[in-house]
Amino acid sequence: SQTIHQWPATLVQPVGSPLSLECTVEGTSNPNLYWYRQAAGRGLQLLFYSVGIGQISSEVPQNLSASRPQDRQFILSSKKLLLSDSGFYLCAWSTTHEQYFGPGTRLTVT
Amino acid sequence: SQKIEQNSEALNIQEGKTATLTCNYTNYSPAYLQWYRQDPGRGPVFLLLIRENEKEKRKERLKVTFDTTLKQSLFHITASQPADSATYLCAPGPGPGFKTIFGAGTRLFVKA
Numbered sequence: 001s002q003t004i005h006q007w008p009a010t011l012v013q014p015v016g017s018p019l020s021l022e023c024t025v026e027g028t029s030n031p032n033l034y035w036y037r038q039a040a041g042r043g044l045q046l047l048f049y050s051v052g053i054g055q056i057s058s059e060v061p062q063n064l065s066a067s068r069p070q071d072r073q074f075i076l077s078s079k080k081l082l083l084s085d086s087g088f089y090l091c092a093w094s095t096t097h098e099q100y101f102g103p104g105t106r107l108t109v110t
Numbered sequence: 111s112q113k114i115e116q117n118s119e120a121l122n123i124q125e126g127k128t129a130t131l132t133c134n135y136t137n138y139s140p141a142y143l144q145w146y147r148q149d150p151g152r153g154p155v156f157l158l159l160i161r162e163n164e165k166e167k168r169k170e171r172l173k174v175t176f177d178t179t180l181k182q183s184l185f186h187i188t189a190s191q192p193a194d195s196a197t198y199l200c201a202p203g204p205g206p207g208f209k210t211i212f213g214a215g216t217r218l219f220v221k222a
Binding site for chain 2: 042043044046049059088090092094097098099100101102103104106
């Protein structure tokens with residue numbers, strides 16, 4: 001069966017510090033991968049998606065970037081965090097229409 | 111641009127009643143529509159997908175309808191239970207560039 005992992009579960013970082021969130025998927029090959037952000041009480045905002053290794057599409061211009069160094073690994077990064085980067089970050093995978101989400105990372109930028 | 115509307119106000123119902131949630135969309139014609147459940151502090155969980163040529167789909171106590179003329183989907187939970195309390199998201203698709211766009215969700219509270 002397929003499993004998706006995200007870490008860390010929670011993170012508190014000062015403004016201006018770097019960020020690296022990792023997501024890995026097991027049990028499937030060549031999945032589409034997604035990074036979403038969800039502000040408190042709000043909907044899902046698609047940040048990046050990838051249809052293959054090294055193929056990244058950015059949805060919202062901001063100080064975040066994503067990389068897919070391996071088929072089932074998706075990394076979200078930032079060189080300098082802003083207060084507005086705080087939120088709940090979710091990774092998801094799909095091979096057809098339905099998406100399967102990871103447990104999420106709660107990021108607080110102070 | 112594509113727009114998805116779900117009732118932003120929470121829905122409060124009594125245990126045992128049927129909960130009905132609404133999803134309206136504008137400016138596109140989705141080939142299918144998905145419903146997800148999200149519990150606080152967790153990622154969404156896929157529940158059901160209904161295609162444009164299907165008027166209704168059922169899964170246990172869940173029923174989804176899809177009216178492409180009204181550009182609306184209704185999501186029903188029959189014999190609701192307190193454990194059904196969660197936020198329910200709709201996602202008509204495919205979105206632009208074959209991405210999935212999610213509605214903001216409706217919060218459901220089922221009281222015992």
